[in-house]
Amino acid sequence: MKNFILFLLCSLCLPQLSAQTTNNEERQKYVYPQKVSPTGIDNYLFSTYYYNGKKTYNLRNSVLSNSDMISAMKINPAGSSFAIVQTKGKKSSVTVYDLWMANKVKHEFEEDMTPVSLCYAPDAKSLVISGDNKELLFFDTRQYALQSKMEIPFVAENIAISSNNYFIAASNGNTLDIWNLQTKELRKSIEADDKINCFTFSADNNLLAVLTADGKLNTYDTRTFFILQSYDAMGTAKYCYFHPEGKYIAIITGDNRISILNLMDETDREYIDNAEGGITDARFLKNGKGEIFLAYNTVNSITYELMSKLSPNYTRLMSDELSDRMNTWMKMMPGETLEEYNLRVNDETRAEQMKLFEQEIATRMADNLVEKSEVTLGNYNPTDNVLALEFNTMPTIYLDVPTEEVSDFMNPGDLEFRNAKYGLTKNDKFELIYADVYNKASGKTYKYDNLDRESFDYMKSDDNFIPLNLVQQSNMDEIKLQEIKESIMNMAKQQKTISDHTKISVDAGIASETDANGKKIMNYNINFSYEVEQGFSAQEDFGPGKYATDQSGAAMSMLAIMKTAFEKDFAQYVQAGKKLRVKITGMADASPINGKIAYNRVYGEYTNEPVYKDNDLSNITVTKESGITQNDQLAFLRAVGVKEYLLQNIPAFSKMNSDYNYYIEVTKEKGSEYRRISVAFTFVDAF
Structure with missing residues (x-):
């Protein structure tokens, strides 16, 4: 955890501390000279890493690993490790290294396979390796155990997973196939006129971009996989990468040029020219201030350019905002x-x-x-x-x-x-x-x-339009939910578990979505949260250094509302085999932890567990040996306690196809009123 905080601080400070800064009317640029020429790059948040020959490096020219000849490198999206494909003679293998300690091997795959390419799932929960036997192998990222195999019709030279985990795509030569990742059924097979140099999904999962060696860029709507736009004259068409907001895409059109296209207005184009040359990879990155940069490699550097001239995606x-206001x-x-x-x-x-x-x-x-x-x-x-x-x-x-x-x-x-x-x-x-x-x-x-x-x-299409009868049903459900809440809270007050100083909020609503087969579905969202007034939270919520759910009267009251609701009036939504997404947010204040709080493994042990902090994917470790030394860990354990309660007290949840994600928030303020939890349930295709 300390390494992560130090890394994040260093990452944010790097442009001011070590970069050669150029300020002009055109664009603000930060140049990081490198001793060797970056062959391929990848990033974790705002930091960029690369490989050349047998070694991998960070921006400070520090060697992270020394192996056989490297042909591919991918950073774990949670920032804990990275995986490489290395080759010695005719034999290739995959090795996973620690991202923070040089040459520390976390796992060496010994499976009978000859790896060609690899990718991580965007949620960092699995690593996918393509072998020369026309198979995709899925491994978990905790113990690297084999989860499943998927046969495909060719050897995948490149693979990628959409950020919503709906699709996995693989290419070989002129062919690109896209499968429904859950059912492993083929959604689309694309035959291009020339070799596919690059393909990528947009961050909002609505678009797939395919770049071919004849200088063509096609974008596809991922609902239908029909072509939306086609562009010619993309030069060498080496690589492409979507802007986080999906409005722009960067394309490497030559050894020293990157073109940035506005996909909503083809007359709007920006160009980045770098005389140094050697550009093979480029990606948009966001710093701690929310500013968007384009990072790319040259012969002797990694360069970051501020994209301040690109307009927001107003649509x-x-x-x-329109959706939020209409829902209200x-x-x-x-x-x-x-x-x-x-x-x-x-x-x-x-x-x-x-x-x-x-x-x-x-x-x-x-x-x-x-x-x-x-x-x-x-x-x-x-x-x-x-x-x-x-x-x-x-x-x-x-x-x-x-x-x-x-x-x-x-x-x-x-x-x-x-x-x-x-x-x-x-x-x-x-x-x-x-x-x-x-x-x-x-x-x-x-x-x-x-x-x-x-x-x-x-x-727009009517994809976000919700039938009024479902809206009315949701309103009736929310009235029931409020009644359950009032009943449970009154009981808790009689038992002096909480008082009038604890406020519990419940909310129900319907949102439309398009599933991995392009079908419009309706999801049912039910949210629970609470607040305790200042001066009373230490008694009614988590005390200093506390994290177990039964140590918080407010948390237990909120969880009792969930249990009652999902076992009675809302039991119809808890169906075996149905998809459920659960977002659990644990919060902590900024009160310093002096020394180490003992952890008795009440919720198990976690090493490099994926967790979202400030909505960015990160990782966290809590073991009996490490104990608790950071508020991040307290926030995380408060979230984990909710999952444990749900699985133990609402057994029907265990039979659902559930995806639990942990979010942590640590405020800058001190005070027990900031130690709390909230839970958001999304019952997928509930109607």
Whole structure:
């Protein structure tokens, strides 16, 4: 754990401490000179690693491993280790090394196989190795035990798994096959005109990019695997990598050039040229401040360039906020009767409310763009009596102006755009959809009104549209959930387990999703959380250094609500074999731990266990020998205790196809009110 914290601090400080920094009008650049030429690179968070010949290195030129000739290297997404494919003569093998201690071998695979390529699952729970016998071998990353085998029709030269674990893709020559990872059924087989040099999934799993040696880039919709876009003239087309927001993709088009394409507006392209040459790999990385860099290798360096000129994915931001606001709006309000609710929420009012929210969100994001725009007067159409007003930042608008008043429009500087409202176009640009245009030359005001345009919601498919009957069912369920909560809390207060100073929150809702077969499904989300007022949490929640669930009255009360709900009114969703995703968040405050808190292995021992910290995948170790020395470990154990309670007290969960993920949060503040837990259940395809 200490190594991880030190690594993270060093990673964030590296640009200021060791890089040669170049600041200019074009782009901010950090150059890390290397003693040898990086052959291939990979990264963990903001740190980059590479290999050359028989050795692997970090940015500080430190040797991490020394083996036989390396042909592939992959960093464990949780940052604990890395795996290489090494070759000696005609024999090849896979070795896993510790990422923090030089030449420390964690595992050597002795299976009867000749490895060709490998990849980690994005959740770091498995390592997949492609052998020359047309098989994919899946190993767990704890003991490296063989989990399963998958026969494929060719030797996979490259393999990759989508970040939602829906798909595994493999290529050989001109062929790329994509399988449903759960059922191992083939979803799509792609035959390209030339050799496939690279393929990659977008972070949101909506796109698959395929780059071929003839300089072509195709993107596919992962719901249907139909081609969405095709680009030519990608040069040598060595490698491609999606921007985290999915709006841009970086393509290595030559030995010294990287092209960055806007996939929502093909007229928008950026280029990175590096005279040093030797570029073979590039990837977008995010630093601790949330800034996006492009890291790439050259003959003698690893270079980071700040991508500050790339615009945000406004469509994605709009979609996320619109969904959140609509989910809140569609919930039954306190004191609202069912009749009142049905009058307020129906198909017609929902569409109108969505349009209003869309306009509000887009207008806020546009930040009164018209005031920052250069306005010019366009042509006048005397037949329709409309005058074109052109902007350098937005599409042209057409203003109704009587013929006898056209002469008043001589100077665009006389125009003021009041009460402006904005929308988003299909290519992720803002457009003006309403304004009161005041002409100072004449003192007259003209109304531009395009509020009835095709809205953001209708530019999308109906994949996120939830039937009203399911929304209403969810509201009824939430009322039941609230009743269960009040009953359990009243009982806990009578037993003096908690008091009125503990507040438990329950929430139910439905969200749509597309499954690995491209089918639209409805997921049922049920969330539980609590807070305890300052000054009372040490008595009603976790005390200093405590982590066992039975040491927290608030936690046990919340878990009792879950047990009652899932054994009675909500038992219909707990079905054997059905998919369940559980996100358990353990929290801790910043109070220092003096010395070491003994750990009695009540929840077992964990070494390099994958865990999400600040939503980034990391790893954590808690053993009897190590004890507890960090607040991260306390937060983790509080989360683990929830899983143990669920499996022991709600046996039906053990029969579901469950995926548990741990999230930890450590606040900067001190205080027992920050030591708590929350749980989010997603019952996949519940309806």
